[in-house]
Structures are given as structure tokens and as C-alpha cells.
Amino acid sequence: MIKSVGQNISAAIEAARLKEGGKTMRASSVGSAATSASSAGSASPAARMAAEGAPIDMDRVAAIKAAIASGNYPVDPAAIADRMLALDLPTAG
Secondary structure, three states: OOOOHHHHHHHHHHHHHHHHHHHHHHHHHHHHHHHHHHHOOOOOHHHHHHHHOOOOOHHHHHHHHHHHHHOOOOOOHHHHHHHHHHHOOOOOO
8 A cells, every 4th residue: 555645754753753762772871881981991982982972963853854744855766766776775665
């Protein structure tokens, strides 16, 4: 069955929420591990980088989420397909 655009957006928003929840839990556990490692005085640069996590522009994330929710986020299916093929990712279907 083909889903309407609204259903696809709702599913994408819900998936993003679930993904964010997982990142939050992992980040807190990584942070506590890094804190204990740094308190031991043997924190390596790699441990510090892992504790800090990837840099995230939360303003940009919020703007993209708002655009998706309002239906104003531009999607280029051909570009997405090209990139999936370039990465050799399995396609849904």
C-alpha cells in the first residue's frame, strides 16, 4: 500500500524522535564513562573526543525538523537514489 505524504512525514518524525532518545541515553552513558576515566587521570584524546560526541548544530536540526513538520522540506528523490546507489545501501521496496 502506498502511504500519503503526511503519513511518511509522521513516520519520519517518529523515527527521528526514537533515534534521538537512543542518542541521549548513549551520550549520558558515554559521558559518565568519560568522567570516570578523566577522574582517574588517564583520559586519552580519543576518550575525550568520544565523551564530547559529534558536533551538532542544534539550531539547524530544529530548522530542518520544523520544515519537515510543516511540509516545506525539499526532497529530491533522484539525488537520494543516486547517493544510496553510491553507498551501495539496500533500498526499501
